[in-house]
Amino acid sequence: MKIYISVDMEGIAGIVRPEQVQRGTPDYAEARLLLVREANAAVEGALAAGADEVIVADMHAGGFNFPPEEMHPGARWLHGGPHWPRFPFLEGSDGMILLGYHAMAGTPQAVRDHTMSSAAWQEFRINGQPAGEIAIDAAVAGAMGVPVIMVSGDDKACAEARALLGNVVTAEVKQGVARHRALTLAPARARELIREKVVEAVRRAGEMAPYRIEGPVTLQLTYTGTDLADPRFYDGRAWARVDGRTVTIQGEDFMTALGHLLGRW
Numbered sequence: 706m707k708i709y710i711s712v713d714m715e716g717i718a719g720i721v722r723p724e725q726v727q728r729g730t731p732d733y734a735e736a737r738l739l740l741v742r743e744a745n746a747a748v749e750g751a752l753a754a755g756a757d758e759v760i761v762a763d764m765h766a767g768g769f770n771f772p773p774e775e776m777h778p779g780a781r782w783l784h785g786g787p788h789w790p791r792f793p794f795l796e797g798s799d800g801m802i803l804l805g806y807h808a809m810a811g812t813p814q815a816v817r818d819h820t821m822s823s824a825a826w827q828e829f830r831i832n833g834q835p836a837g838e839i840a841i842d843a844a845v846a847g848a849m850g851v852p853v854i855m856v857s858g859d860d861k862a863c864a865e866a867r868a869l870l871g872n873v874v875t876a877e878v879k880q881g882v883a884r885h886r887a888l889t890l891a892p893a894r895a896r897e898l899i900r901e902k903v904v905e906a907v908r909r910a911g912e913m914a915p916y917r918i919e920g921p922v923t924l925q926l927t928y929t930g931t932d933l934a935d936p937r938f939y940d941g942r943a944w945a946r947v948d949g950r951t952v953t954i955q956g957e958d959f960m961t962a963l964g965h966l967l968g969r970w
């Protein structure tokens with residue numbers, strides 16, 4: 706059984722401030738240990754539940770956040786960038802885990818709520834429905850026939866995942882109070898919870914359906930400023946400008962539309 710773990714940073718226990726997720730700050734050195742140790746707990750859970758192949762993808766910022774000496778030897782680790790194509794080696798996986806994820810941009814009382822870029826993306830929709838990174842990554846996995854079996858993060862990220870994916874297993878490692886305030890589990894307890902929930906999710910993987918978006922697909926992105934929308938080439942088909950800050954991207958299927966957006970990002 707092959708399990709693929711995509712790891713972001715904002716939904717890790719003990720992480721609540723922007724400087725913790727930004728390379729070069731004193732707080733980042735400690736936060737990346739919280740990150741890799743929670744990822745290691747997920748690897749342990751997957752192996753304990755019978756996985757014989759585990760891939761962990763570092764998807765935060767430039768994709769180089771795990772200190773290599775800390776990586777669990779039972780997995781292989783995808784790190785570095787760029788992040789397009791989004792999930793190399795995902796094909797053939799029996800389940801995908803979204804670890805350390807966060808709620809979509811605009812969610813109240815959610816730690817570091819954003820979608821792809823706090824600085825550039827104000828709001829994002831897939832076929833008219835507001836969507837965040839949980840939906841985007843679940844749809845990328847779904848396009849390859851892989852179900853998302855577990856999501857971890859704060860209470861808002863977990864609720865967003867359940868609303869989208871139904872019977873997905875969730876692990877709530879903190880409760881958002883404000884964008885930069887949370888009631889968190891101690892990291893040691895969060896790792897126990899992650900391990901337990903991964904075991905449950907891997908055992909139940911067969912019950913989970915891939916999240917598929919049937920094409921044609923319209924993505925709608927509202928940037929934070931008109932200057933970010935200006936440099937696009939608008940052909941009125943793949944890319945169209947709706948208003949000063951809002952653009953639409955069309956594709957015959959989800960991956961084509963997302964490729965137009967992220968492949969040129």
Ligand SMILES: [Zn+2]
Pocket residue numbers: 713714715764765766
């Ligand atoms: Zn991130």
